[in-house]
Amino acid sequence: MADYDIVVAGGGPAGLTAALFAARQGRNTCLLDPLGAGGSILNTGLVEDFPGFPEGVPGFDLGPRIQEQVADAGGSFEVGAVVDLKRRDGEWLVVTEPRQISAGAAIVATGSRARKLGIPREEEFEGRGVSHCATCDGPFFRDKLVAVVGGGDSALLETIELERLGVRSVIVNARESFCGQETYIRRVSASALVEVRHQTTVEEILGKGHLDGIRVRDLATEASAVLDVSGVFVQVGRIPNTEFLADVIDLDEQGCIPTDIWMTSELPGLFAAGDVRSNSAAQAITAAGDGATAAVAAHRYLAGSASPSAA
Numbered sequence: 001m002a003d004y005d006i007v008v009a010g011g012g013p014a015g016l017t018a019a020l021f022a023a024r025q026g027r028n029t030c031l032l033d034p035l036g037a038g039g040s041i042l043n044t045g046l047v048e049d050f051p052g053f054p055e056g057v058p059g060f061d062l063g064p065r066i067q068e069q070v071a072d073a074g075g076s077f078e079v080g081a082v083v084d085l086k087r088r089d090g091e092w093l094v095v096t097e098p099r100q101i102s103a104g105a106a107i108v109a110t111g112s113r114a115r116k117l118g119i120p121r122e123e124e125f126e127g128r129g130v131s132h133c134a135t136c137d138g139p140f141f142r143d144k145l146v147a148v149v150g151g152g153d154s155a156l157l158e159t160i161e162l163e164r165l166g167v168r169s170v171i172v173n174a175r176e177s178f179c180g181q182e183t184y185i186r187r188v189s190a191s192a193l194v195e196v197r198h199q200t201t202v203e204e205i206l207g208k209g210h211l212d213g214i215r216v217r218d219l220a221t222e223a224s225a226v227l228d229v230s231g232v233f234v235q236v237g238r239i240p241n242t243e244f245l246a247d248v249i250d251l252d253e254q255g256c257i258p259t260d261i262w263m264t265s266e267l268p269g270l271f272a273a274g275d276v277r278s279n280s281a282a283q284a285i286t287a288a289g290d291g292a293t294a295a296v297a298a299h300r301y302l303a304g305s306a307s308p309s310a311a
């Protein structure tokens with residue numbers, strides 16, 4: 001007999017919600033995460049667009065709140081990173097660093113991590129001026145000028161959080177315009193603390209001992225310039241955390257897990273939810289919705305339904 005009915009890998013909004021719905025359906029459920037509850041949303045100051053919180057909810061509050069619901073519903077939480085998944089005798093063997101756990105069904109909700117720029121000296125200054133989290137590192141730059149690299153929602157939100165902390169920003173965006181929510185674009189464009197440079201890339205991080213600038217290139221004129229910034233917040237996309245699945249399942253071109261609308265993968269009893277699945281909307285609420293769907297589908301799979309919708 002398997003250790004659990006359902007094992008969920010990843011404790012972000014998708015995994016937490018999957019564990020909540022799995023446990024509430026009476027399934028013996030285990031949630032695994034190497035860091036604890038929260039996921040990527042921990043990096044957000046105030047989440048303003050999660051339904052039910054008209055005043056917004058701090059990113060670091062949302063995860064623990066859902067985790068409390070998971071525990072109340074009888075779900076277990078274990079610290080551990082999944083390093084492999086194996087199909088054995090009709091069950092899933094979930095391999096973590098400390099041990100192996102068997103389950104009737106597995107839900108992968110391991111999300112994504114920040115993509116790096118891949119430019120000279122980025123690694124050298126990582127965590128010492130180069131950051132991917134305004135909420136965590138922004139307070140160190142109060143009244144200083146930093147660069148935010150990127151032009152999507154994450155970059156715009158980083159800028160808004162930095163502004164809230166009293167940090168001045170110059171947004172360096174390779175595209176001709178932003179590609180994020182209109183609300184965020186309007187707010188950033190109206191801010192006296194924010195300068196915008198579209199069609200510009202960062203070529204090099206500069207500094208001796210501490211970061212004191214970046215070399216940028218204007219893609220329209222090819223002109224190169226030095227910006228005297230004290231920090232660089234990089235938000236140029238995400239990489240799905242699916243390396244451990246490379247030999248388990250076919251991933252899409254981005255490295256995400258293809259699923260149907262029930263979050264069902266091509267393998268029996270294996271589901272994926274949130275930012276880690278193909279074509280995710282990459283928002284906390286859509287990740288949570290995916291998690292709920294995956295848990296319902298996993299529950300019906302274990303109950304022997306031919307398909308989730310046939311239950």
Ligand SMILES: Cc1cc2nc3c(=O)[nH]c(=O)nc-3n(C[C@H](O)[C@H](O)[C@H](O)COP(=O)(O)OP(=O)(O)OC[C@H]3O[C@@H](n4cnc5c(N)ncnc54)[C@H](O)[C@@H]3O)c2cc1C
Pocket residue numbers: 009010011012013014015032033034035036037038039040041042043044046047048049050080081082083109110111112154157158241244273274275276281282283284285287
């Ligand atoms: C700067 C920033 C600001 C954002 N602001 C907002 C916002 O205001 N509103 C909004 O709706 N969305 C926002 N988002 C997007 C939102 O954070 C994500 O869409 C959401 O967190 C995705 O949830 P998830 O559960 O799929 O993945 P994640 O939240 O990324 O969680 C994945 C979890 O899996 C764990 N994990 C990774 N590898 C393993 C492994 N091998 N084994 C076990 N566990 C593993 C990680 O530790 C992590 O806890 C923001 C994102 C960023 C980067």
